[in-house]
Amino acid sequence: MRAKLMGYFLLGLIRVLTGAQARWWGCPPKAEQRIYFANHQSHADLVMIWAALPKELRHNTRAVAARDYWTKTPFKHWITRAVFNVIYVSRERNAQEDPLEPLIDALHAGDSLILFPEGTRGHMEEPQAFKAGLYNLALQFPQVELIPAWIANVQRVMPKGEVVPVPVPVLCSVTFGAPMHLQSGEDRHDFLQRARLAVMALRDV
Known part of the structure; x- marks a missing residue:
């Protein structure tokens, strides 16, 4: 019950602070x-997409989050685990552990992912190069729709380094694009570049 109440509170808070709008441009x-x-410029990105979903x-729908950051304090650990039901991944290279394993397990269980x-997180206008994880998941789960999304202006509400949202007169939005899939014979580099361009194309929609 406490986690559900916190979820409602955060949902209302993010909408009040950001004027969050969900724009289903390429798919319902x-x-x-x-x-x-999606692009990633703020710790609030996770909450923005979560709040944009019906x-x-x-x-x-479970977000993927860095274990080292989101389990650093008991509160961060509780809110991401109990409220958002995130999937933690390790950013440390460990030959004994496949970082995609918990994502694969979630997809086998029927969950969707963020x-x-x-x-x-980046700090430029354009996303950094995409890592191989999205390609590997698309290869293993060709039936799962891949939905690009562009998160606009949230980095102005919660800039890098801030832990409390900064009230600014700007509307934030999440624009969802058309579904895409890995094409037959498409290599990793070409797919990741196409996926990155699909996200960037939503900036001006």
């Missing part, structure tokens, strides 16, 4: 298994 919100992938989709393919 549907209860289908999907991987949502209530019936939030339950089965993924930030840059792997870390």
